[in-house]
Amino acid sequence: MNPIETLDSPGYDIPPEMRGQVNITTIDRIYNWSRKNSLWPMMFGLACCAIEMICTAASRYDFSRFGMEVMRPSPRQADVMIVSGTVTKKMVPQIVRLYNQMPEPKYVVAMGACASGGGPFKEGYNVVSGIDKFLPVDVYIPGCPPTPQALLHGLMTLQKKVEKESIKTSRWYSRRPVPPIPVPVLGPDLMSPAKFEEIREYTRKLAEEQAQGVEGDQSTQDAGQGGAA
Amino acid sequence: MTDHESTLTTRHGDLLPDWVVADSRPGYEGVIVPVSRLIEFAFLLRDKLGYDLLSSVTGVDYLPDGKMEVVYHALQTIGGAPFVFKVQVPREDPIVPSVVPVWPGADFQEREAWDLLGIRFEGHPDLRRILMWEGFEGHPLRKDWKEPYYEEDAKPYKSRWPEGHVRRAEDVAPLHDNVQYPPGFDPESWTPDGDEALYRGLRKYLEDSGSELKTDRLIVNLGPQHPSTHGVFRMVVVLDGETIVDLKPVFGYLHRNHEKIGERCTWIQNMPFTDRLDYISSMSNNFGYALAVEKLMGIKPPERAEYIRVMMAELTRIVSHLVAVGFLLNDLGAFFTPVLYALEERELILDIFEAVSGSRMMCNYFRFGGVARDLPEGVLERVRDLVENRLPRKIDEIDRYLTKNEIVRTRCEGVGVLTAERAIALSATGPVLRASGVPYDLRRADPYSIYDRFEFDVAVRYHGDIYDRYLIRLDEIRQSIRILKQVLRDIPEGPVISGKPQWQVRVPTGESYGRVEGPKGELGFYVVSNGKPNPWRYHVRAPSFINLHTLAEMARGGKVADVVVILGSIDIVLGEVDR
Ligand code: SF4
Numbered sequence: 001m002n003p004i005e006t007l008d009s010p011g012y013d014i015p016p017e018m019r020g021q022v023n024i025t026t027i028d029r030i031y032n033w034s035r036k037n038s039l040w041p042m043m044f045g046l047a048c049c050a051i052e053m054i055c056t057a058a059s060r061y062d063f064s065r066f067g068m069e070v071m072r073p074s075p076r077q078a079d080v081m082i083v084s085g086t087v088t089k090k091m092v093p094q095i096v097r098l099y100n101q102m103p104e105p106k107y108v109v110a111m112g113a114c115a116s117g118g119g120p121f122k123e124g125y126n127v128v129s130g131i132d133k134f135l136p137v138d139v140y141i142p143g144c145p146p147t148p149q150a151l152l153h154g155l156m157t158l159q160k161k162v163e164k165e166s167i168k169t170s171r172w173y174s175r176r177p178v179p180p181i182p183v184p185v186l187g188p189d190l191m192s193p194a195k196f197e198e199i200r201e202y203t204r205k206l207a208e209e210q211a212q213g214v215e216g217d218q219s220t221q222d223a224g225q226g227g228a229a
Numbered sequence: 230m231t232d233h234e235s236t237l238t239t240r241h242g243d244l245l246p247d248w249v250v251a252d253s254r255p256g257y258e259g260v261i262v263p264v265s266r267l268i269e270f271a272f273l274l275r276d277k278l279g280y281d282l283l284s285s286v287t288g289v290d291y292l293p294d295g296k297m298e299v300v301y302h303a304l305q306t307i308g309g310a311p312f313v314f315k316v317q318v319p320r321e322d323p324i325v326p327s328v329v330p331v332w333p334g335a336d337f338q339e340r341e342a343w344d345l346l347g348i349r350f351e352g353h354p355d356l357r358r359i360l361m362w363e364g365f366e367g368h369p370l371r372k373d374w375k376e377p378y379y380e381e382d383a384k385p386y387k388s389r390w391p392e393g394h395v396r397r398a399e400d401v402a403p404l405h406d407n408v409q410y411p412p413g414f415d416p417e418s419w420t421p422d423g424d425e426a427l428y429r430g431l432r433k434y435l436e437d438s439g440s441e442l443k444t445d446r447l448i449v450n451l452g453p454q455h456p457s458t459h460g461v462f463r464m465v466v467v468l469d470g471e472t473i474v475d476l477k478p479v480f481g482y483l484h485r486n487h488e489k490i491g492e493r494c495t496w497i498q499n500m501p502f503t504d505r506l507d508y509i510s511s512m513s514n515n516f517g518y519a520l521a522v523e524k525l526m527g528i529k530p531p532e533r534a535e536y537i538r539v540m541m542a543e544l545t546r547i548v549s550h551l552v553a554v555g556f557l558l559n560d561l562g563a564f565f566t567p568v569l570y571a572l573e574e575r576e577l578i579l580d581i582f583e584a585v586s587g588s589r590m591m592c593n594y595f596r597f598g599g600v601a602r603d604l605p606e607g608v609l610e611r612v613r614d615l616v617e618n619r620l621p622r623k624i625d626e627i628d629r630y631l632t633k634n635e636i637v638r639t640r641c642e643g644v645g646v647l648t649a650e651r652a653i654a655l656s657a658t659g660p661v662l663r664a665s666g667v668p669y670d671l672r673r674a675d676p677y678s679i680y681d682r683f684e685f686d687v688a689v690r691y692h693g694d695i696y697d698r699y700l701i702r703l704d705e706i707r708q709s710i711r712i713l714k715q716v717l718r719d720i721p722e723g724p725v726i727s728g729k730p731q732w733q734v735r736v737p738t739g740e741s742y743g744r745v746e747g748p749k750g751e752l753g754f755y756v757v758s759n760g761k762p763n764p765w766r767y768h769v770r771a772p773s774f775i776n777l778h779t780l781a782e783m784a785r786g787g788k789v790a791d792v793v794v795i796l797g798s799i800d801i802v803l804g805e806v807d808r
Pocket residue numbers: 047048049050084085086111112113114115119120143144145146505
């Protein structure tokens with residue numbers, strides 16, 4: 001659509017000779033319009049999906065046509081984190097840290113089955129079942145890998161979302177600062193700091209069960225792991 | 230067992246000492262070496278029999294027998310089949326002497342076996358976890374270790390088949406997430422390891438810098454999020470000014486548990502997972518796995534399928550090398566422009582993959598005994614057009630733009646040199662090995678499929694520097710085009726799969742090692758079957774993982790800006806490095 005049309009707030013009289021030169025619009029609109037047309041994704045790839053992301057940036061699909069070609073390797077300069085691939089437990093502390101380092105307003109796109117929910121590797125012991133367990137995700141893109149067209153569509157969906165935001169309500173502009181996301185810790189398994197209480201509760205119960213029922217409570221043994229050599 | 234393999238065991242029969250015994254289990258090959266004499270045997274194999282390159286080391290957990298087995302595959306770089314030898318130790322606290330003093334290229338693979346199977350390698354210089362982090366509970370590939378989302382030992386799970394209930398793993402797992410902790414564990418009291426063991430190994434360099442200038446030595450981390458590490462790869466570098474004193478790669482940021490999942494899946498279910506190993510060259514991953522399982526099953530694909538396979542594998546090689554060249558230039562600082570040229574050609578080849586398999590990247594096209602479906606109409610013409618007209622022209626174009634470029638030459642010539650001896654010792658394969666002057670190409674050295682029918686030259690270069698590793702990729706693309714022309718000339722009509730397509734194949738008991746010359750090097754699949762619908766052991770010998778041994782060797786003494794290019798010239802794909 002002609003950007004002038006999307007921007008104009010009708011209902012104000014602009015003298016005919018000024019039309020096309022003067023626009024009357026709201027702050028939200030002009031602000032969102034400029035933001036949505038210059039989304040800077042962070043240049044970081046996790047797995048196979050990253051290759052399709054690169055293809056989307058390359059000549060055949062070329063997402064610079066939509067104003068999002070400036071891939072920045074530094075999180076400080078990026079608006080969108082495209083989580084392009086499998087999120088592993090070993091990597092997730094870094095991803096959360098990168099997200100925390102991005103300036104607001106910031107968005108997360110979960111590209112592909114892995115980033116959305118674990119994908120084909122979900123059952124793996126080192127795989128996080130989707131980045132949304134840690135970060136707020138704005139757009140999910142299905143596919144394994146999503147085709148470049150699907151990624152483009154996902155990013156355009158994000159643009160639509162940006163367009164609907166309002167300075168009044170969006171959380172970035174509230175008085176209270178948005179707290180950073182606590183960085184998960186690598187222990188005997190991945191530990192999210194928000195869940196420490198829950199973990200302690202669970203392991204205490206495990207220990208109790210183990211103490212009582214050595215007679216062969218199968219479920220305890222299953223959860224408690226053999227094979228720790 | 231094929232004739233070829235049974236002669237293999239006895240090939241050196243008279244040269245082998247009498248304390249090694251042939252592995253007599255049905256379907257198994259090679260010899261079993263007593264653990265106390267492993268090192269002695271390794272020296273004998275290397276020095277007397279000429280098995281100079283240790284290709285693969287892995288462990289197998291034989292839980293029912295209470296045994297842990299370490300399986301070694303050694304090669305002669307003059308060609309021929311690998312020699313298989315094994316040691317067996319008790320499952321509880323398995324200790325095996327490390328063969329790193331004999332073949333330094335065993336380093337990462339032994340660490341992997343320690344990490345995933347808990348086999349302790351005595352005398353290993355740096356035995357740390359490699360794919361998981363220090364502090365992780367348990368050794369995941371042991372058969373009695375269960376992951377948090379554990380359901381059953383083998384697929385298809387009863388909960389999903391034949392009825393097909395939707396059950397989210399989160400709803401079943403006790404903590405509603407993919408995590409588990411040992412009983413009585415208190416998260417508050419946990420101090421994360423923070424790579425202490427890793428840094429401890431590097432701190433010794435910090436003490437004396439030895440140079441006349443008063444310089445400080447620094448430990449610098451590159452990655453895992455770094456624009457030029459080709460994914461989530463991390464290097465820890467000790468710097469003296471700009472010079473690299475030592476370097477340690479850190480893996481595992483994309484460890485997706487291929488092998489554990491592969492041992493739960495049925496044989497055919499693993500095929501799509503192989504696509505995701507080296508995700509730039511999925512077709513040749515399919516190839517290696519199909520060969521390994523076909524060898525066990527004793528079947529051969531029909532003629533047309535063989536030709537289709539070779540065609541796909543060579544197209545894949547072109548894609549992979551183009552991308553490698555493009556990104557190498559990226560690392561040199563020609564930001565993104567050469568990649569765009571490479572990706573343009575890649576798109577055309579991906580169109581062919583999409584036409585035959587339905588997917589651009591994750592082709593899942595090979596089946597045991599053939600390929601999934603015949604070529605659709607028009608594909609051969611498109612390949613012909615590419616191979617005859619477009620690709621040779623485009624390769625010449627890339628050649629013209631880059632090869633003589635002054636900056637490329639100054640930054641690449643004589644930088645990151647790897648000698649032939651070190652390349653062999655460090656178990657490098659593929660273009661990395663061949664650029665160091667060792668003409669070892671599996672397609673010639675131990676021909677598989679129908680490669681013995683084609684005329685092509687094994688590309689080889691002799692300087693072992695970045696420039697040669699760049700040039701050899703162009704050479705290989707040209708050779709691939711040559712093979713493709715012959716494929717297009719000779720491809721017959723006929724069926725593309727032997728027998729009926731099956732969703733559940735019968736695989737006889739035994740072990741097998743299928744290997745192909747992938748674009749990055751020797752891609753091997755070691756599988757063990759116990760006659761059940763699932764592999765008992767499924768191991769991937771990932772070329773770019775093992776080629777990374779050479780990184781520190783090449784980078785030491787160089788500048789920090791070069792290490793990025795050196796890494797690019799090894800051409801790694803993290804999906805395969807970490808698996
Ligand atoms: S969704 Fe598929 S293609 Fe994407 S990272 Fe996961 S496995 Fe790879």
